[in-house]
Amino acid sequence: MGIKPVTALPSASDFNVYNTLDEMAACKNFLGKTIAEAEQMLSKLPDYHYADFAYMGPKAFEFYMQAAINCVKVATDDAVIGAMHTAISMRVDAKDLTLGTERVLEMIDYIIEHFYQFKGEDDLYMGRVDLKAAYIQLRDQIRAQSPVLS
Numbered sequence: 697m698g699i700k701p702v703t704a705l706p707s708a709s710d711f712n713v714y715n716t717l718d719e720m721a722a723c724k725n726f727l728g729k730t731i732a733e734a735e736q737m738l739s740k741l742p743d744y745h746y747a748d749f750a751y752m753g754p755k756a757f758e759f760y761m762q763a764a765i766n767c768v769k770v771a772t773d774d775a776v777i778g779a780m781h782t783a784i785s786m787r788v789d790a791k792d793l794t795l796g797t798e799r800v801l802e803m804i805d806y807i808i809e810h811f812y813q814f815k816g817e818d819d820l821y822m823g824r825v826d827l828k829a830a831y832i833q834l835r836d837q838i839r840a841q842s843p844v845l846s
Contacts, residue, residue, distance in 0.1 A: 705730070710755035721723035724808035726752065726760060734763035738776070742767075746779035750786040757787070764802045772817050774827065777807050781830060788837055797842050804835045 711723035725748050726734060737745050749764065751835060767776055784800055787793045793800065807814075811828045 697799045700768065704759075706753075706756035706759050709753075711752050713753040714801075719753060722748035722752035726756065729760075730764045731760070731766070734760050735766050738763060740768045742776045746776070746783045749780070749783035754792070754795040758799065761796045761799035761803070765799060765806070768803055768807060771814060777831075778815055778827060781827065781834065785830075785834060786836065788841070791841070793838065793841070797838060801835060801838060804831050804838075807831050823832065840845070 705728060706722055706726075708727055711727060712719040725737070725745060729737070746764070749760070752760070752833055768780065771777065780803070784793075787819075808828065808831055
């Protein structure tokens, strides 16, 4: 069956739900960008742009998760998956993963299954073994918060 793609570009109000500076920054960085343009941004500066995923509104987050998934699937180092873990963890901890949950789980399952493709130093993003374990824990936490997806 698959996950239904979100095709409409998010509006400024889809980014800026609570009128915070972080949401405004995410809006400034991503507003009007296609999935392909977002992928280019994420590939060039993963730490900087993945932080936007922690703060953009749920509709914008759901739309741009496809760009994150696409970047993860071609990534060869820990930078992308480490940065994305931080952003997703922040949303989960704030119980702000209201849309895009299926896409997040798709990305997490891919990372766990293909962890060998990501090269990195042991001390980068919690260490290699710890990062994989952290993704397994994050997946379980998301499933526990969303019993329909379990």
